[in-house]
Structure formats: C-alpha cells, structure tokens
Amino acid sequence: MxxxxxxxxxxxxxxxxxxxxxxxxxxxxxxxxxxxxxxxxxxxxxxxxxxxxxxxxxxxxxxxxxxxxxxxxxxxxxxxxxxxxGLKAADKTKGGTSSKEKEAHLKSSWQQFGSLMVYTAAGVKGSDKIAGFDIDGCIITTKSGKVFPTAPDDWKILYPEIQPKLASLLKKGYKVVFFTNQLGIAKGKLRPEVFKSKVEDILVISLSVFQVFVATGPGIYRKPVMGMWNHLCEKANDDVTVDMTQSFYVGDAAGRPENWALGKKKKDFSCSDRLVRAMLYDPPSASLTSGDTEVIVAVGFPASGKSTFFHTHVIPKGYVYVNRDTLGSWQNCVSACERALKEGRSVTVDNTNPDPESRKRYVDVAKAAGVPCRCFHFSATLEQAKHNNRFREMAPSDSKHAKVNDMVFHSYKKHFQAPALSEGFSEILQIHFVPSFKDKQSETLFRQFSEG
The missing domain is CATH 2.60.200.20 (Tumour Suppressor Smad4)
Known part of the structure; x- marks a missing residue:
C-alpha cells in the first residue's frame, strides 16, 4: 500500500x-x-x-x-x-422535526424583545437542564487587566479550563446559556453591533454552542430581576420545560468581601448574582438558637431582613424581642434586656447597631448576667437594603414597615464597623437575606425591579 x-x-x-x-x-x-x-x-x-x-x-x-x-x-x-x-457544523436535528425548525437550528440569529437581545447559535436546542453563566468576569476577562475593557477586542477567555468544561456540559445534555447586563448599550456607550460581534467571537474562541441573553437597559430583564430567565423558560427553549433541580447558574458577583480567597484582594463589585440565591446563614454548622439563656445582638442596614428573620426563626423559640422602634430609646432597650435576663429568658436585640459603642451596651448587660452574647450580622448591602425598602413601599400586604429615607441608610454606612469577637461576642453569624413571600403577587412584584 x-x-x-x-x-x-x-x-x-x-x-x-x-x-x-x-x-x-x-x-x-x-x-x-x-x-x-x-x-x-x-x-x-x-x-x-x-x-x-x-x-x-x-x-x-x-x-x-x-x-x-x-x-x-x-x-x-x-x-x-x-x-x-471555530465550531463544527451543527448536528442534524432528530427525526420528527419540521424542515423549518431544522433550518432554524442550523442558523445563528439575533432577536430583539424591547430591552432584551437574544443570540442563539447554530445548533442550540432546548433542554430541561440549563447551565447558566455570567459573561464578564466569569467566562471572559480583559486582556489589559483593567476592570472595564479599553477597546472592543480587549478580552480573553478567563481560564483555559472553560472550553473543555463547556464542552463537557453540552455532552451531558445541558443547554449552555449566558446572561449579561450591558447597560452601556442603553446609555449609548456601547454600540449593539460591537457587542454582537464580541459574542460571536466568544462562540468561535470557546468552541461551544450557546444562547446569550443581553439586558441592554434597566427594567425587568436586568439581573437580578428574573426577566431574562423567565423569557428563556417561556419563549426560548423550544417548549421544553426547565428542570430547576438539574439547572444551575454561575456568576462573579456573590458579594464576597476583600481577601475572600488566597490571591483575591478585591471584593466583589456587588451581590447581584446571589441576590435571591443565598444560603440562610454562615457558618452553616452554627445553631440559630440556644437552649441556654443568651443575648443575640443584630447588626445590619435598615430593611436588611432583621425583623422578619427574628420573628420567623428566633422569637418562636421563646426569645424576648427588643426593638428600639417600639421602645423608643437604647436606654429602654437595655432595661428590657436586663428584665428578661433576670427572668431567665433569652433576648434578641433588633437594632442596626453599626459600631462597637452601640453593641457594647448589650455585651455588658449579658456579661453582668453571666450569659453569652452572640452577634448576628445581616450581610445585605446598601443596594439590596434599598431594594427591599422600595419593595416594602410597593407591597400592598406590607403596612408594618415605615419608609426609610436615604439619610438613614447612609448614616448607617458612615458609622459601620464590622463586628469582631474581641468586642466580647462568643460567636458571630453572617445572616444572608433570603426572601420569602406571602403570595405569588408579592414575589412577582419583588422581582420586577432592581436598585442600581
């Protein structure tokens, strides 16, 4: 031969x-x-x-x-x-698919729905399993090292492992979907054609077939509002019902603090990717309540979920609820704590307590009574707290909360000092805001807008 x-x-x-x-x-x-x-x-x-x-x-x-x-x-x-x-030609569609649908699957396309742009690459098909990703800081980063790109081509794939991971997900039957906020388009700082070209280049470089949802302005499609996800499930998944238990989303904005990992000096720019997906508290091995008498001191922005959390998870366990909005002054709050501890009852103090001085009052009361004092730090950011405050104003079923003005929010931020064990706390728990709703109407309203 x-x-x-x-x-x-x-x-x-x-x-x-x-x-x-x-x-x-x-x-x-x-x-x-x-x-x-x-x-x-x-x-x-x-x-x-x-x-x-x-x-x-x-x-x-x-x-x-x-x-x-x-x-x-x-x-x-x-x-x-x-x-x-770039990509190999798309696989042929399965039997039973119309010629029109086959033709659609073999072509890449851009569609516009108000402030939402949707890109569907050739070969993308509906699936009950969705692998969702943010783009900036998750799939790509800047070549220049700047936070924001300096030119249309100032980007590169973030990690070499990304391409094989995406390929593996596709092989396992996942539909790969990217969700991205691009407010610069609405502001005129980014031309849609430039961003579309960038998305198509990512398709070539990553050697993957995917769908992209682009929120080009404020409103119901902008993360963390659920508009993009709802559009995917209802109108852009070939009528395949999404299985939430088999689907996931990966973002880069989890609200992590400075030095959250080795070599990671900067804090996350926001918590938008985790806004409604957080765990209830950290560390997860901790107990929310104790069988022994204790004092729990809250720290957190107004509208960070403190009252709802305590009335849902702590007060039903027999804790005395102490709140400055009800009692009028911190002196009255301290007196209420002293009375409860003399009766052998545990106390939870629902105030903002932004600095060591305001927290020391209750640490001293617990110390005098010979009981431990724990701190529950509610980790909601200023943006999230303001979002919650706006929801309270709009929610027809929420009449117990008074409107909080911006001055109160920024006063807390100005005086805030992170709680530390050295203040006399036996334990500090990070409490994350996880919303719960009385009805579907309230949930829909909560997800219809976003601060920032």
Missing part, C-alpha cells in the same frame, strides 16, 4: 486508503514563533510539531485562534478535509 493515499487530495501520511474510512492524522509544521500553540490541549513550544486527527483542534497564539479538522466522505468515495475556524 502506498505511503500516501492516492484518493486523498492532500499529501498526508495515510496508514490506509480512504475507501476504508480511515482518517489519518494531518502533520502540523513545527512551531516557529514565540507565542505558544497547542494541539487538543497539548502545548507546542518553538520548534515542536505534532499531528492533528479528525475532529481535533489546533489553537494558535495562546488559544486565540482555534481551527478544527474535519474529514468527510463524498458519494464517490473520495475523502476531503477542511480546517474550520
């Missing part, structure tokens, strides 16, 4: 002829320049070469330019090869 298959139009080293459907590897010339290339994850240094098999991908210049090799067998038995930039 010839060293080169006579039927193949390329001069490639074949181990057998094309009639055997054997797609032999293509030889790749040695790497010449200093920028590294890679063959299916195998890095090539200067002077190194390799072979590319059917379906394999050659990445040029630090994975910036992928080329996939595909062989196909024609009707006359001749094998041809193509090096396709």
């Amino acid at each position: 010839s060293a080169h298959c006579p039927l193949c139009p390329l001069l490639l080293p074949h181990s057998s002829c094309a009639n055997c459907n054997c797609y032999s590897p293509m030889s790749i010339s040695p790497q010449l320049g200093p920028n590294p290339s890679s063959l299916d994850g195998e890095k090539l240094g200067r002077g190194q070469s390799g072979k590319l098999s059917h379906g394999g991908t050659l990445y040029l210049v630090n994975q910036s330019h992928p080329f996939t090799l595909n062989y196909s067998l024609s009707s006359n038995g001749i094998t041809s090869s193509t090096a396709q930039r």
